Amino acid sequence: MTPEIEDRVRKTILRTFNLPAEDGMTDLRMGGLPGWDSLGHMRLVVELEEEFGVAFPAYLLPELVDMERIVREIDGLQSGQ
Amino acid sequence: MNHSVQLKSAIPPELVEEFLKRLPYISESMLEYDLNTDSRDQVRFALRTGGDDLASIVSSRIVETADKLLKTRRAPSVKVLASHLKRNPSFDADPHPILESIDELHRYGAGRYGFGPRLVQLISLFDREVCAIAEKYSAPVHQFPTLIGADLLDRARYLRSFPSSLTMVSHLREDMGAIQDFARIAGWDGERLIYNPDNLHSIQCLLSPSVCFHYYSWLKDRAIDSVRITAVGKCFRYESRNMDGLERLWDFTMREIIFVGASQFVLDHRDRMIDETVALLDRWELSFEIRSASDPFFIDDYASMAAFQLAFDLKFEILAPLPYKRKDLAIGSFNYHQDFFGRSFNITGPNSAPVHTGCTAFGLERVALAFLAQHGVDSSKWPAAIRDQIN
Secondary structure, three states, X not given: OOHHHHHHHHHHHHHHOOOOHHHHHXXXXXXXXXXXXXXXXXXXXXXXXXXXXXXXXXXXXHHOOEHHHHHHHHHHHHOOO | OEEEEEOOOOOOHHHHHHHHHXXXXXXXXXXXXXXXXXXXXXXXEEEOOOOHHHHHHHHHHHHHHHHHHHOOOOOOOOOEEEEEOOOOOOOOOOHHHHHHHOOOEEEEEOOEEEEOHHHHHHHHHHHHHHHHHHHHOOOOEEOOOOEEEHHHHHHXXXXXXXXXXXXXXXXXXXXXXXXXXXHHHOEEOOOOEEOOHHHEOOOOEEEOOOOHHHHHHHOOOOEOOOEEEEEEEEEEOOXXXXXXXXXXXXEEEEEEEEEEEOHHHHHHHHHHHHHHHHHHHHHOOOOEEEEEOOOOXXXXXXXXXXXXXXXXXXXXXXXXXXXXXXEEEEEXXXXXXXXXXXXXOOOEOOOOOEXXXXXXXXXXXXXXXXXXXXHOOOHHHOOHHHHOOOO
């Protein structure tokens, strides 16, 4: 994982769901955090798009369900893959 | 007086119908409305006499409705699971007036219809054939009330997601004075029931908008492995001026096959139901497609919820062309709710995690309308698979 992207993704997740910083050490994934349900997921997608200046294509939305995959997809979009 | 409002951006073609369906709820004072079909960024509307003071409020609500629909919208990625469309339909008349002329259909009011013996026979036949699929998958028959508790709909987040379609139920307060007062003034004034709202009890129940909610509540606080059932029920969704013949009823009948269990169990069953349905509709010689879809959430985050449903393949609809209207009608759907109802009703699986749920649903009156719109009302011209079972 890219440490800089990982850190920004973690902060974006915590900000989106109004979680304290200590929650950033836990397993950050959909269904595992209060608020990260269907509506929360789309709020997070919008926040991530603003944070990183990317636009996730619709087919990627179901993939963005945990830290590792979010970081991987952002990395891929930013490097034009 | 006529008014016009400019939207911030054009409504995309695929959202025009959804946008127009929301306009009847803007204001009771709005008599007519239409979207400029070329630019799709301007709405003209007329208000009731004396209601012109509301023009600016109505205008801002129309703009707000468009904004919410477009907020966080993504380019649609519609998936087509099956396309069995037939060209050159042999029948293209509107079956409604024909059915009314032969006393098979009777309109009581907007969204409320009665059916004659042939239509009842046809609807029952469709239901039996769907039931045969349920039986094949060992899904026992259940029955649920038409009334549904407000507590249950609140748990299912339905009250907040689809407020405009709710049908509340009330009764008089257990108070002799209130009952006598109601009996004294109650009557029909030509447009509405005259009564004093103070005599009504607070609302505990609504008319059920769906069948499967009752079953999730039935399983509340239980640990289960996997289960499948079927049930048919009357469902109620108020749709204002959008109610139109058998296409969009306020009071309709829905047959559901419901699956509860692990994610893979539910998804496997949904896939099997899609295959079974394709075979069934082919036997009925219907023209149809099965495509990904989203629910008409009436919330600020409509676009987000719709995008989520589409992206996660949560809903597929059976769309049958209505030749007389040159448009498609959704006659059924295949739904996957993930663990939403498992969480909402605390239903857990063997690993203590919330169960996943899914359902296959058929709007039986709509199935009948699609069949009659495509094959006509003359039973001698119906496909043998149906004709042979109708007396």
